[in-house]
Amino acid sequence: MDTPSLIQHIRNKGSFLCVGIDPVLERLPSHLKNEEEGLLTFCKAIVDATAAHCVAFKPNTAFFEAFGVKGWSALTDLVAYIKANHPSHLIIADAKRGDIGNTAKAYAKAFFETMTCDAITLSPYMGAETLVPFLAYPNKFAIVLALTSNEGAFDFQWSTDQAKTHLVDQVIAKTQELSHSERIMYVVGATQSAQLKHLRTLAPNAFFLMPGIGAQGGSLSEAYQAAKNESVGVLVNSSRGIIYASSGEDFAQAAQKEAASLHDQMRALLYI
Amino acid sequence: MDTPSLIQHIRNKGSFLCVGIDPVLERLPSHLKNEEEGLLTFCKAIVDATAAHCVAFKPNTAFFEAFGVKGWSALTDLVAYIKANHPSHLIIADAKRGDIGNTAKAYAKAFFETMTCDAITLSPYMGAETLVPFLAYPNKFAIVLALTSNEGAFDFQWSTDQAKTHLVDQVIAKTQELSHSERIMYVVGATQSAQLKHLRTLAPNAFFLMPGIGAQGGSLSEAYQAAKNESVGVLVNSSRGIIYASSGEDFAQAAQKEAASLHDQMRALLYI
Numbered sequence: 001m002d003t004p005s006l007i008q009h010i011r012n013k014g015s016f017l018c019v020g021i022d023p024v025l026e027r028l029p030s031h032l033k034n035e036e037e038g039l040l041t042f043c044k045a046i047v048d049a050t051a052a053h054c055v056a057f058k059p060n061t062a063f064f065e066a067f068g069v070k071g072w073s074a075l076t077d078l079v080a081y082i083k084a085n086h087p088s089h090l091i092i093a094d095a096k097r098g099d100i101g102n103t104a105k106a107y108a109k110a111f112f113e114t115m116t117c118d119a120i121t122l123s124p125y126m127g128a129e130t131l132v133p134f135l136a137y138p139n140k141f142a143i144v145l146a147l148t149s150n151e152g153a154f155d156f157q158w159s160t161d162q163a164k165t166h167l168v169d170q171v172i173a174k175t176q177e178l179s180h181s182e183r184i185m186y187v188v189g190a191t192q193s194a195q196l197k198h199l200r201t202l203a204p205n206a207f208f209l210m211p212g213i214g215a216q217g218g219s220l221s222e223a224y225q226a227a228k229n230e231s232v233g234v235l236v237n238s239s240r241g242i243i244y245a246s247s248g249e250d251f252a253q254a255a256q257k258e259a260a261s262l263h264d265q266m267r268a269l270l271y272i
Numbered sequence: 273m274d275t276p277s278l279i280q281h282i283r284n285k286g287s288f289l290c291v292g293i294d295p296v297l298e299r300l301p302s303h304l305k306n307e308e309e310g311l312l313t314f315c316k317a318i319v320d321a322t323a324a325h326c327v328a329f330k331p332n333t334a335f336f337e338a339f340g341v342k343g344w345s346a347l348t349d350l351v352a353y354i355k356a357n358h359p360s361h362l363i364i365a366d367a368k369r370g371d372i373g374n375t376a377k378a379y380a381k382a383f384f385e386t387m388t389c390d391a392i393t394l395s396p397y398m399g400a401e402t403l404v405p406f407l408a409y410p411n412k413f414a415i416v417l418a419l420t421s422n423e424g425a426f427d428f429q430w431s432t433d434q435a436k437t438h439l440v441d442q443v444i445a446k447t448q449e450l451s452h453s454e455r456i457m458y459v460v461g462a463t464q465s466a467q468l469k470h471l472r473t474l475a476p477n478a479f480f481l482m483p484g485i486g487a488q489g490g491s492l493s494e495a496y497q498a499a500k501n502e503s504v505g506v507l508v509n510s511s512r513g514i515i516y517a518s519s520g521e522d523f524a525q526a527a528q529k530e531a532a533s534l535h536d537q538m539r540a541l542l543y544i
Contacts, residue, residue: 024378062375065382072344096371098395100422103334106296110337123370123395125417127424145397150372152399155446156439167428167439174427 001090001118002139003182006207007231009055009088014267016224016232018056018092018209019259020239021046021078022063027244029251039067040074042251044081046243049252053259056090056235057082058209079115090235091117092143092209098123098130105133112137119143121187121209128174135180141207142184146171147199149189149211158195172202185209185235188227196226204229211237213262220262224269232270238262273362273390274411275454278479279503281327281360286539288496288504290328290364290481291531292511293318293350294335299516301523311339312346314523316353318515321524325535328362328507329354330481351387362507363389364415364481370395370402377405384409391415393459393481400446407452413479414456418443419471421461421483430467444474457481457507460499468498476501483509485534492534496541504542510534 010016021043025033032038047057059078064071082091093111097104097120111120112134119141122131134142147157147168157168175184185207188199200208208227213220213236220236227234238258246254282288293315297305304310319329331350336343354363365383369376369392383392384406391413394403406414419429419440429440447456457479460471472480480499485492485508492508499506510530518526 022375022378024374060371060375060378062369062371062378062382066378066386068382068386069341069345069348071382073341076341096395096398097334097368098370098397099332099334099368100420100424103294103332106294106332106334106338110334110340110343114338114340123368123397125370125395125397125428126368126420126422127427127429129422129424129427148372148398150398150401152372152401155399155401156397156442157399159442170428170431 003207003231005088006055006090010232011270013055014270015053015055015263016235016266016270017054017259017262018058018090018235018237019046019050019054019242020094020211020237021057021059021243022239023243024063025067027247029247029249031249039064039071040077043074043078045252046255047078047082047086049256050242050259051086051089053256053263054089056092057086058092058094058237058239060094060239076115079117083116090119090141092119092121093117094121096121096123096145098126100126100130101133104130108133108137112140119185121145124171124175128178131175131178131184135178135183137183140183143209144171144175144184144186146186147189147195148187153189168199169202172199176203176206181206187211193222193226196223200227200229205231205233207233207235209235209237213238213241220265221269236262236266275479275503277360278327278362282504283542285327286542287325287327287535288507288538288542289326289531289534290330290362290507290509291318291322291326291514292366292483292509293329293331293515294511295515296335297339299519301519301521303521311343312349315346315350317524318527319350319354319358321528322514322531323358323361325528325531326361328364329358330364330366330509330511332366332511348387351389355388362391364391364393365389366393368393368395368417370398372398372402373405376402380405380409384412391457393417396443396447400450403447403450403456407450407455409455412455415481416443416447416456416458418458419461419467420459425461440471441474444471448475448478459483465494465498468495472499472501477503477505479505479507481507481509485510485513492537493541496538508534508538
């Protein structure tokens with residue numbers, strides 16, 4: 001998927017919602033817990049129930065890997081299912097990989113070719129060069145961890161030990177210098193408006209993928225106003241708030257309702 | 273595996289070698305390239321050929337994920353094979369994961385329970401808290417990226433923009449404060465002796481997993497002398513230099529020969 005198509009999808013639908021898919025066995029509805037295909041059935045139902053309200057899906061690899069080979073197989077099937085049934089949705093592998101050239105190339109192959117995801121989240125710790133193999137793919141995105149929304153973000157990313165430049169500033173500045181930086185998005189935690197506004201100045205055109213709405217707190221409206229750019233420029237993720245809206249047999253309807261509520265709020269923000 | 277057992281294994285064998293397993297289809301011997309089970313056959317043969325000369329195996333998840341479900345299945349089978357046939361060897365999942373609590377817990381389950389690895393490499397970008405779920409496992413290790421051996425290490429880890437403290441120093445200091453920090457090892461690239469000596473002062477007792485010998489250059493003897501502690505404290509990794517020593521049918525013998533040569537050098541260093 002390219003950036004204009006993503007922007008078009010957002011504007012047409014009036015939504016910049018990304019639905020995060022983090023399936024934990026203990027939290028699956030009881031009628032699916034003991035079913036061989038329960039994991040995949042759950043994920044597909046969430047996708048179908050929320051597709052009308054979102055523009056992206058973000059399965060988190062950890063929750064599939066915890067199931068072993070069966071989980072990796074479910075993840076692969078889920079990506080293929082979304083691609084086939086909701087082809088205009090962006091599929092983000094929330095994998096937070098990050099390794100040197102040779103290895104990064106293998107990860108790019110795994111997620112962009114073998115699995116046909118549209119985007120992958122990446123950790124920048126090993127340097128800007130680690131992004132290069134991902135940026136070689138036209139119509140795919142490398143989504144770089146910048147400022148995350150957890151407490152640990154203050155350990156290094158926003159460390160106050162560093163007199164002049166926060167690490168997150170360096171990460172954005174350095175990665176923006178790369179060829180095909182138009183294929184980079186950033187994970188930016190929606191915690192403080194002042195931070196968001198500052199980070200927006202460092203990457204005016206990049207999409208920000210923002211967690212921290214819903215289960216992690218944070219105001220949708222404030223975050224959007226502080227982070228948006230002229231082409232919208234934000235995707236707001238909600239995972240647990242949507243997928244675990246109900247633990248009963250009505251989990252898909254409850255998820256749909258939650259997604260629809262966020263959709264309404266987003267529509268209002270976009271069509272002001 | 274606990275630290276005393278690892279140290280005992282190193283001293284008994286006279287080796288601190290870790291064999292990195294990074295299988296790329298194009299580089300497999302031609303008689304294995306087109307075989308359905310070629311990937312796993314290759315990896316098992318490398319393991320059996322080098323086990324007498326090393327104390328650890330480090331399969332890199334990227335190279336397995338590139339093969340999709342078949343690759344994840346091969347990785348799972350490989351770990352089980354090493355566990356069954358070489359139970360005193362440390363199995364390191366070179367996965368470079370790193371995510372918040374809930375997700376980190378799922379990764380810990382994936383690699384320590386579903387797959388029974390002894391250790392996993394982790395990226396510290398999202399903060400020290402991301403290690404906690406891994407440190408909850410007795411007899412398992414969290415191997416944190418500190419200073420890597422690639423050029424990109426100078427982008428952020430050893431950034432000279434930061435007046436006072438390198439990021440890598442902060443990473444080691446902050447993670448050493450965690451409960452069960454005795455279960456932490458660090459990835460430390462063996463590039464400059466001065467850096468190694470400095471980082472050793474920050475974590476006197478931790479094992480350093482050192483890449484950068486062999487294919488990436490670097491002197492084994494210098495690196496060992498600069499980084500060792502009283503309990504040896506170093507594992508030196510070699511991947512491509514061993515597993516691709518020959519691309520012919522004799523690949524396993526060639527790998528054995530390379531591993532034996534490193535073993536000889538390590539024995540000399542340990543038994544001085």
